[in-house]
């Protein structure tokens with residue numbers, strides 16, 4: 001197989017752009033002899049908290065663990081219900097299940113693909129303990145509306161911010177209207193390391209301490225206060241993330257520029273383009289369009305050497321692997337979630353994507369559309 005014209009990710013490009021700094025940071029860790037729970041982790045945690053404008057951050061093994069450990073630390077477990085969406089990466093629901101609680105799925109707002117706050121209220125029962133909104137594709141969920149519901153019903157709010165570090169709402173920052181923000185540092189995310197990593201960011205120092213304990217076998221100093229997990233962000237990745245965090249805002253701007261270019265290049269086609277809520281700062285983890293002929297478009301782009309992917313083609317409640325029964329239930333209909341799963345297509349989107357490559361994608365989509373219209377026209381005759 002030849003090299004694709006437009007790749008889906010720019011990981012190696014990003015590494016090459018920062019090669020000296022990253023190599024140096026890794027080298028320093030190797031020479032330091034301190035590889036886990038050392039000074040680089042502490043430093044990165046401070047930098048991340050500062051970036052988020054929140055009091056504390058705790059570096060962990062993964063974004064999945066971030067969600068699990070927050071749930072466990074807040075005492076959400078067996079018998080409790082957690083409201084979220086089915087239109088997300090599997091880990092969101094998996095975390096609820098791993099904590100022993102029951103996931104309750106409500107439908108999404110079809111415009112943004114984020115949780116529809118209007119449906120949350122109807123899903124609340126006496127067992128409801130928390131809401132996990134997912135800031136899907138890089139756009140904040142409607143935290144203001146969710147906060148109101150959570151306050152009225154004394155629920156925790158845990159932000160799944162794996163895709164949206166740096167996003168903002170119209171009148172709120174992330175972390176401002178929740179108990180904790182969970183994020184992931186796998187390379188595909190907007191801030192990524194060279195393996196697994198995640199973090200919890202929060203203004204609640206007690207919660208941060210509890211999670212620090214849980215990530216290290218229930219131990220803060222020497223003794224073990226409880227059972228815990230082994231879920232630490234290692235020094236090499238903390239050092240790499242410190243280098244990269246300085247570039248996150250500039251990368252978000254580049255993503256937004258490419259998104260603008262897609263928007264203006266694809267306007268007037270039959271595709272549904274991303275909806276950005278007025279005043280929201282979308283950081284375009286993914287640029288997702290929708291079409292009934294998704295599979296056809298994806299195959300056409302592939303034939304043109306352009307890689308497009310699907311996030312997510314199978315909703316969680318339709319996955320074979322989700323443990324039903326006590327572990328999950330559906331509130332209302334999930335028609336928008338199911339419709340979106342069948343229609344979404346993610347176009348190449350990363351800070352290192354060039355304007356020329358973006359144009360190549362736009363032109364390919366336009367010629368696909370033209371050939372379809374010609375075919376439809378001749379069929380009509």
Ligand SMILES: *Cc1c(COP(=O)(O)O)cnc(C)c1O
Nearest residue numbers: 062063064089091092162184185
């Ligand atoms: C990536 C992701 C996660 C899980 O993060 P990991 O670091 O891979 O464990 C959770 N939720 C969402 C929405 C994600 O995109």
